[in-house]
Amino acid sequence: MNGRILIILGLIGIFGALPIVAQSSGADLDAILASIDEFGTFQDNDFTADYTIVSEKPGEERSIFEARIFRRDSEDKFLLIIAEPALRRGEGYLQVGDTGWSYDPESREFAIFQLRDTFQDSDAQNSDFAGTRLQDNYAVASFEEGRLGSFEVYILTLEATNDTVAYPSTKIWVRQDNYLILKQEDYSLSDRLMRTVLIPTYARAGAYFVPTKTLIIDNLNQGERTEVTVRNISFAAIPDTVFNRSYLERVNR
Amino acid sequence: MKKFFVIFVVILTSLSLLPAQDSGFPTEDELFGTGPDSSTDDPFADPFGDDLFGSDSMIEDLGDPDDPDSAASGGGTGGQDAFTALLVSEAVEIGGRVSGSMSSLWGWTEYPGSWTEFTEDGYDRMGFDLSADLYVDARPASNFRFFSKVRTGYPFATNTSVRELYSDVTFQDSLFLRFGKQTVSWGVARFFSPADIISLTPIDVENPEEEREGPVALKVNLPVGLHSFDAYLIGDETVTTFRDLGLASRAEFFFDPVEWGLGVGWQQDRPLSLVTTLRMPWRDWSFFGEGRVNFGRAEQKLTSSGGLVDDDATYFSGTGGFFYTNTDAKFNAWVQYYYQGEGYDDSVSYNSIFGQVLNGQLPGSVLTAFGKHHTILSLGLTELFHEDLSASALWQAAWSDMSGLVSTGLSWNVFDGLGLSGTVYLGYGDRDSEFGSLSAVRNQVGRLGFSLTADIGSGRF
Numbered sequence: 001m002n003g004r005i006l007i008i009l010g011l012i013g014i015f016g017a018l019p020i021v022a023q024s025s026g027a028d029l030d031a032i033l034a035s036i037d038e039f040g041t042f043q044d045n046d047f048t049a050d051y052t053i054v055s056e057k058p059g060e061e062r063s064i065f066e067a068r069i070f071r072r073d074s075e076d077k078f079l080l081i082i083a084e085p086a087l088r089r090g091e092g093y094l095q096v097g098d099t100g101w102s103y104d105p106e107s108r109e110f111a112i113f114q115l116r117d118t119f120q121d122s123d124a125q126n127s128d129f130a131g132t133r134l135q136d137n138y139a140v141a142s143f144e145e146g147r148l149g150s151f152e153v154y155i156l157t158l159e160a161t162n163d164t165v166a167y168p169s170t171k172i173w174v175r176q177d178n179y180l181i182l183k184q185e186d187y188s189l190s191d192r193l194m195r196t197v198l199i200p201t202y203a204r205a206g207a208y209f210v211p212t213k214t215l216i217i218d219n220l221n222q223g224e225r226t227e228v229t230v231r232n233i234s235f236a237a238i239p240d241t242v243f244n245r246s247y248l249e250r251v252n253r
Numbered sequence: 254m255k256k257f258f259v260i261f262v263v264i265l266t267s268l269s270l271l272p273a274q275d276s277g278f279p280t281e282d283e284l285f286g287t288g289p290d291s292s293t294d295d296p297f298a299d300p301f302g303d304d305l306f307g308s309d310s311m312i313e314d315l316g317d318p319d320d321p322d323s324a325a326s327g328g329g330t331g332g333q334d335a336f337t338a339l340l341v342s343e344a345v346e347i348g349g350r351v352s353g354s355m356s357s358l359w360g361w362t363e364y365p366g367s368w369t370e371f372t373e374d375g376y377d378r379m380g381f382d383l384s385a386d387l388y389v390d391a392r393p394a395s396n397f398r399f400f401s402k403v404r405t406g407y408p409f410a411t412n413t414s415v416r417e418l419y420s421d422v423t424f425q426d427s428l429f430l431r432f433g434k435q436t437v438s439w440g441v442a443r444f445f446s447p448a449d450i451i452s453l454t455p456i457d458v459e460n461p462e463e464e465r466e467g468p469v470a471l472k473v474n475l476p477v478g479l480h481s482f483d484a485y486l487i488g489d490e491t492v493t494t495f496r497d498l499g500l501a502s503r504a505e506f507f508f509d510p511v512e513w514g515l516g517v518g519w520q521q522d523r524p525l526s527l528v529t530t531l532r533m534p535w536r537d538w539s540f541f542g543e544g545r546v547n548f549g550r551a552e553q554k555l556t557s558s559g560g561l562v563d564d565d566a567t568y569f570s571g572t573g574g575f576f577y578t579n580t581d582a583k584f585n586a587w588v589q590y591y592y593q594g595e596g597y598d599d600s601v602s603y604n605s606i607f608g609q610v611l612n613g614q615l616p617g618s619v620l621t622a623f624g625k626h627h628t629i630l631s632l633g634l635t636e637l638f639h640e641d642l643s644a645s646a647l648w649q650a651a652w653s654d655m656s657g658l659v660s661t662g663l664s665w666n667v668f669d670g671l672g673l674s675g676t677v678y679l680g681y682g683d684r685d686s687e688f689g690s691l692s693a694v695r696n697q698v699g700r701l702g703f704s705l706t707a708d709i710g711s712g713r714f
């Protein structure tokens with residue numbers, strides 16, 4: 001009898017502790033992830049912005065790309081067109097749902113494109129430019145409170161719930177007062193730190209937040225790093241004709 | 254003892270004051286220090302300095318996106334003109350591509366069975382390849398564009414041609430017209446594309462991404478969401494009446510993640526063709542397939558007795574395959590099977606077809622896919638031990654006559670502008686087969702070959 005009680009108490013202890021961990025210090029982890037997704041996913045407006053991607057590798061010239069990005073998150077549509085360097089102007093890719101196309105100006109063909117690939121050999125992933133989908137792709141594995149600079153933060157370790165994301169595990173530092181991500185560490189399946197992402201500045205438009213500067217450090221290759229700067233942000237409506245392959249073909253050289 | 258403890262503390266303190274080794278990651282001081290270092294432009298120096306984190310200056314307020322007067326609703330170049338600005342250019346753009354290489358090939362038409370045969374029965378060829386594309390791209394308005402591309406190659410007198418020359422006109426940003434000589438790509442397959450009934454040249458299997466020559470045509474394109482409808486009027490210098498024009502039309506539908514195309518094409522002296530295409534990505538894989546029904550044959554058919562006859566039979570051709578890529582492993586693979594309904598079985602020999610092509614009775618295209626059953630396997634490692642070293646393998650097989658060609662190569666990008674590559678070729682099949690024949694179009698090497706190529710100064714401008 002005593003043994004059964006002990007087992008029951010043990011089970012209650014194990015399963016009862018889980019929500020306690022999740023809700024420790026009053027932090028609602030689901031709400032944090034939901035807020036991050038809402039900040040970075042623009043459901044009620046189209047989005048246009050110019051991105052500058054500066055990539056550095058030891059012993060190589062600094063690579064600079066400028067790209068214009070169009071997003072319609074409500075329909076899961078995304079278009080990136082390269083503006084600089086001039087040699088690559090007009091190249092880009094269109095993503096709709098889980099399908100992406102890039103247009104090859106040499107063969108004049110549309111190739112299937114992977115959103116989780118890296119952008120132009122930089123440390124940035126193509127998915128870094130799309131909407132945030134933490135709730136769909138990750139579950140919170142652990143949680144703690146901490147401090148980053150002068151900000152109180154929640155530190156969440158997230159485990160991927162599917163294999164469509166670039167990294168199976170990621171750790172995020174989230175401001176406690178507004179749930180903005182300040183720092184992110186991405187890990188491989190073997191729990192090796194792959195890259196560190198720092199986001200020191202944001203732009204706010206109503207309930208939306210856009211990282212205006214992102215610093216990405218390659219933790220595998222010493223000295224490799226990428227800076228992404230965003231400007232000319234607009235939430236004005238974009239015509240439907242922009243989000244089709246004809247437009248991608250027309251802007252191409 | 255006390256003295257030892259003091260020395261120990263001093264050493265520890267000294268060690269902690271040593272500058273951190275540069276790991277590519279900001280140090281604690283840089284991250285959480287006293288503010289950005291104004292003496293450096295390095296954005297990584299202090300991204301989380303107290304100046305930023307001490308206040309909400311890290312957030313720039315753009316206003317309400319639904320307020321027409323706010324910056325968020327369309328200020329700067331990110332506003333309403335952002336999408337049309339990409340279609341307009343004040344300057345006429347001139348650009349192109351140049352390709353230069355020296356290559357040397359050592360080959361054997363028969364497998365060398367001894368050292369003597371290896372050293373004495375081989376042949377060698379040296380070649381210089383020099384070619385360039387030059388294009389002009391003018392975009393005076395968002396609804397008008399002119400584009401022309403000229404290609405030249407050594408020897409220039411016989412290798413210069415206009416590859417593309419067309420104008421684009423847009424009607425109310427919804428109907429798109431293109432008139433002129435243009436590249437047309439209907440297929441979705443990699444190496445063989447039976448659905449591509451408009452291109453004037455077949456895919457170069459060893460360089461499948463190479464642009465193919467297209468006809469002079471009027472193309473009308475109507476995108477409807479992510480679906481697309483195209484219609485073509487196709488002509489060439491022989492067209493003198495309306496009846497000589499070729500007609501083609503295609504509808505492409507997108508049902509995430511499946512792309513499905515349906516098309517039809519007809520031109521006088523060419524068979525009526527119905528085609529369909531299918532493509533679907535799934536994770537690291539992309540599957541593709543094409544089908545074509547031809548009512549008749551464009552050229553005459555060679556019979557087993559050696560005669561040429563007109564042929565109005567109905568033929569089905571189809572292909573299917575997949576592409577796999579693993580970006581972490583830097584690996585990719587293409588696999589494709591092609592069934593060619595018009596292909597010949599073993600009752601007709603390759604050499605007899607070759608003779609008819611030499612006589613001008615049959616077009617050279619019949620030699621690029623002679624049999625009925627074909628497969629191609631292509632493997633690539635874009636990074637092998639070092640980011641500048643890559644490896645590839647290509648196996649082409651014709652199963653109707655059991656012949657084929659295997660090639661494996663290594664490429665080294667010595668520096669930008671200079672690349673070296675080496676390839677080993679192994680051909681098989683009897684002397685009257687698609688790859689084994691001494692006159693095989695798809696095997697220019699023989700039974701065994703080694704090539705070394707230096708790419709010099711190739712690139713785009």
